[in-house]
Amino acid sequence: MEEFIQQLINGISLGSIYALIALGYTMVYGIVKLINFAHGDIYMVGAYLGFFAIAILGWPFLPSLLMAMAVCAVLGVVIEKLAYKPLRNAPRIAALITAIGVSLFLEYSMMLLVKPEVRSFPQVLSDVQYNLFGSLVISSRQVIILVVTIALMLLLQYIVHKTMIGKAMRAVSHDKQAAQLMGISVDNTISFTFAIGSSLAAAAGVLVGIYYNAINPLMGIMPGLKAFVAAVLGGIGIIPGAMAGGFLLGIVEAMVSGYGKSLYRDPVAFIILIIILIVKPAGLFGKNVREKV
Amino acid sequence: MLKVEDIHVYYGAIYAIKGISLEVSQGEIVTLIGANGAGKTTILNTICGLIKAKSGQIRFEGKEITGVATQELVKRGLTQVPEGRRIFANMPIYENLELGAFLNKNKKEVAAEIEKVYDRFPRLKERKNQLAGSLSGGEQQMLAMGRALMSKPRLLLLDEPSMGLSPILVKDIFSIIKELNQQGTTILLVEQNAKMALSIAHRGYVVETGRIVLAGDAENLLNSSEVKKAYLGG
Ligand SMILES: Nc1ncnc2c1ncn2[C@@H]1O[C@H](COP(=O)(O)OP(=O)(O)O)[C@@H](O)[C@H]1O
Ligand SMILES: [Mg+2]
Numbered sequence: 001m002e003e004f005i006q007q008l009i010n011g012i013s014l015g016s017i018y019a020l021i022a023l024g025y026t027m028v029y030g031i032v033k034l035i036n037f038a039h040g041d042i043y044m045v046g047a048y049l050g051f052f053a054i055a056i057l058g059w060p061f062l063p064s065l066l067m068a069m070a071v072c073a074v075l076g077v078v079i080e081k082l083a084y085k086p087l088r089n090a091p092r093i094a095a096l097i098t099a100i101g102v103s104l105f106l107e108y109s110m111m112l113l114v115k116p117e118v119r120s121f122p123q124v125l126s127d128v129q130y131n132l133f134g135s136l137v138i139s140s141r142q143v144i145i146l147v148v149t150i151a152l153m154l155l156l157q158y159i160v161h162k163t164m165i166g167k168a169m170r171a172v173s174h175d176k177q178a179a180q181l182m183g184i185s186v187d188n189t190i191s192f193t194f195a196i197g198s199s200l201a202a203a204a205g206v207l208v209g210i211y212y213n214a215i216n217p218l219m220g221i222m223p224g225l226k227a228f229v230a231a232v233l234g235g236i237g238i239i240p241g242a243m244a245g246g247f248l249l250g251i252v253e254a255m256v257s258g259y260g261k262s263l264y265r266d267p268v269a270f271i272i273l274i275i276i277l278i279v280k281p282a283g284l285f286g287k288n289v290r291e292k293v
Numbered sequence: 294m295l296k297v298e299d300i301h302v303y304y305g306a307i308y309a310i311k312g313i314s315l316e317v318s319q320g321e322i323v324t325l326i327g328a329n330g331a332g333k334t335t336i337l338n339t340i341c342g343l344i345k346a347k348s349g350q351i352r353f354e355g356k357e358i359t360g361v362a363t364q365e366l367v368k369r370g371l372t373q374v375p376e377g378r379r380i381f382a383n384m385p386i387y388e389n390l391e392l393g394a395f396l397n398k399n400k401k402e403v404a405a406e407i408e409k410v411y412d413r414f415p416r417l418k419e420r421k422n423q424l425a426g427s428l429s430g431g432e433q434q435m436l437a438m439g440r441a442l443m444s445k446p447r448l449l450l451l452d453e454p455s456m457g458l459s460p461i462l463v464k465d466i467f468s469i470i471k472e473l474n475q476q477g478t479t480i481l482l483v484e485q486n487a488k489m490a491l492s493i494a495h496r497g498y499v500v501e502t503g504r505i506v507l508a509g510d511a512e513n514l515l516n517s518s519e520v521k522k523a524y525l526g527g
Contacts, residue, residue, distance in 0.1 A: 164395065171381050171392050177343050178379035183367035183396040183444060 002135055007258035008251060013142040013211065015250020016149035020204035021227030022234070022242035023156065024076075024197025030173040030237035031193045033092065034084060037099040039201055040224015041106035042079075046072045046202025047215040048114060054209075055122045065148070065206050069199035076198025077191045085187070103224075110217040118216045121209040145207045152203055153243055156196065160239060169193055173237070222266075229273045235283025244284060294319045294479055295340070295371075295448055300349030302332075302339050309335045310346070311503040317448065317481050322474050324482045324490040324511065326524060327500035333483040334376050336500070337450045340481075341373045342366055353448065368396050370447035374454060376483075378437040382426030386417055389425050389436055393443025403443070410439035413469070431462035438469065449473065452483045467493055487524035491515040499524075 021043050028036045046068045053064035083102050087095045128140040160166040171179040172189045180186055208223070209215050230249045234241025249269055256268045280286065295317040302310035310332050317323045325333050338344045340351055342363040351359045353371055366372070381389050390410055394403045411418035414435040420428065425436055434454055441449060451470065455463040463486065471493045474480050484490035491497055491511045499507035499520060507519060514520050 164391070167384070167388055167392055168395060170384060174381050174383060175379050177338075178375060178381070179392075180343065180363040181341065181367065181373050181375060181379075181441070182392045183364045183372075184392070185362070185364050 003258065004255075006136055007254045009136070009138050009142060010258065011251030011254030012247060013145045013250070014254055015247035016145050017204045017208050017211075017223065017246075018227045018230045018249050019243045019246025020149055020152065020200045020207075021223060022230040022246045023153075023239065024201045025228055025231040026234070026236055026239060026242040027169075027193050027197045029231070030239075031169060031190055032084065032088065032095075034095050034099065035228065036084075036197075037096070037224070038079060038102035038106055039197070040220035040222075040227065041103050041110075042072050042076060042198045042220070043201040043205040043208075043223060044110065044215070044217060044220035045075060045106060046205030047209045047219065048110065048205075048217075049202065050206030050209050051119055051121055051215055055119075061125055061144075061210070065203060068202040068206050072202030072205075073195035073199040076194040080191060080194040085190075103220075107217055107220070114217065116217060118214050121213045121215065123213075125210060141211050145211060148203065148207060152200060156200070156239070159196070165189070165192055226269055229269055232283055233273060233276055235286030238283070238285045241283055241285035248284075294321075294354060295481065296350075296352040297336075297340065298350040298352075300336075300339055300346040300351065302335055302344060302346050304335075309503055310339065312349070313500070313503070313505055315498055315505065315508075317479060319479055320474075320477070321496065322470070322480045322482060322494045324484055324494040324497045325500055326484055326487040326490055326497060326520075328523075329485065330502075331500040332503040333500055334452055335503075337373055337375075337452050337481070337483055340450060341371070364396070367444050367446075370445070371450070372441050372444050372446045373450035374437045374441045374452065376452035376456065378433045380425045380428075380433050380436050380440065382424065384425060385422050386425055386428070386436060387421045389440050390417075390443055393440035396444065406443055406445070410442060413442075414439050430457050431459070431465070434458065434462075434466055435469075438466075442473075446478060448479045448481065450481045450483075453485060454482070455484065455486045455489060463489060487520065488515070491520075 021039065024039050025036065028034060049068035049071050050064050053059040053067050054061070079102055083098050084095055087098060125141060125144060130138050132138060160169060168179065168184045168189045169192065171182065171184060172186055176186050226249060227246065230245035231242045233248060234243070234245030252272060253265050253269060256265050276284065297313060297315045299312050299314050300310055301312055313336060325336065327333055335344060339346050342361055346359065350357065353369065358366060381392065387407060390407045391403060394406055397403050416432055417436060417439060425433065428436060438454070454466050454470065458466065467489050470480060470482065482490055482494060491514055494511040496509065497511050497514045498505050499514070507514065507517070
């Protein structure tokens, strides 16, 4: 039982990362129906920006996080404008292939820029271990990951449901032409969606750097895929679905590794995807009614 | 107020609008009637900037608007209630209305405007927190119209507002259109229900396979043998 709760704690930390990345996948899919395969690499860029701010500039955690989020927001918008927007009316496969191209571009430009080797994140936050009820351990870093993730999710929910730009996002994802007739600019709304999704991925990147201490230019590939799995698991295009899918996947992985089967961690993640898609093709939160972005 | 001159519109290789010119003056109700597939929706969407014409000119209040973005036209006072309502089904009624006033950043004004829509359509007020998708067809049409009115249009394009509604609701909707017009909104109304449309319109155009085949005063059209034969069942 204690082992179970311990793995639950670890799983929630890992799941936070997946959930933050999955949100960007799902929001972008909701609005432009594109699986943005470069999204995992934005997370990687975010991790490097965090590394740069913390290790080289010596900034504290919070400003570093905000800077990484802001820069990646801009990067996401630029990528959308340059790579995806010209293909908005092209067959979907063209945009998909372009996304893979952008992904490779980011990975290998980063390698050129920072060298392929693994960098270790400085210990910006002291890692205190708290003991709960005797033998359970939760680290201060896990607490920070969870607090930042929950704060960002609440902020996102607020933006999407309470602000006009959030309402515009939902309107555009529901019906682009009808949204235009309201006076909404589809282009601006799509840019905004990429900005938000990319900044969440950047936050995940910085958090992961702090948690695991190591980053490299290809670090976005696997978490990117997993977050995609999480987004599909929850029902692609559905925001609460991405959150739930991310946490669920993180917890399952932690359980599988925690019980001594780390080698099975990745296969299990993808088997879950396949099973869920067979049983519930629209994902856990998928309904017949379209509720997207 | 609106002047369309010789527009040609294609969907890929499909030649949908083959040179159409029409005019709407301030204060009028003008109707476009014609069978399914004639090109009526395409004409409205081209005026609104949702589709680009291959050639031709469109002027609104004296200014060329060919190629101007839809959201810019909404700002200038031209909007459309699209065919099939196209309400935001997964949002509550009041959010649909709020979105109609997207360009108005003054919250107080928007709230006052929403109240006006509620006064015009009391059914919407009763259900303001309900999801728009749960409304009946007639209520959805009212919502679609109310939502368009939120941007305070001077020229309102309506695409088949009577589609799928019971005869009583059709009468209601048409009397609201007439009332809107009397309160100063100019209207371009697309309809398949030619009789009803011509009975409230000042003028009309008959569209057939991308061309205007007949135009004139609504009353004359209503009594013309061609219209009677083709659209009014003899
Ligand atoms: N998105 C589209 N793609 C291809 N063809 C279209 C499209 N929309 C309409 N059309 C064609 O253009 C013609 C006019 O259609 P439309 O304007 O919808 O007519 P109406 O509104 O009078 O029923 C029809 O032949 C229709 O098949
Ligand atoms: Mg039509």
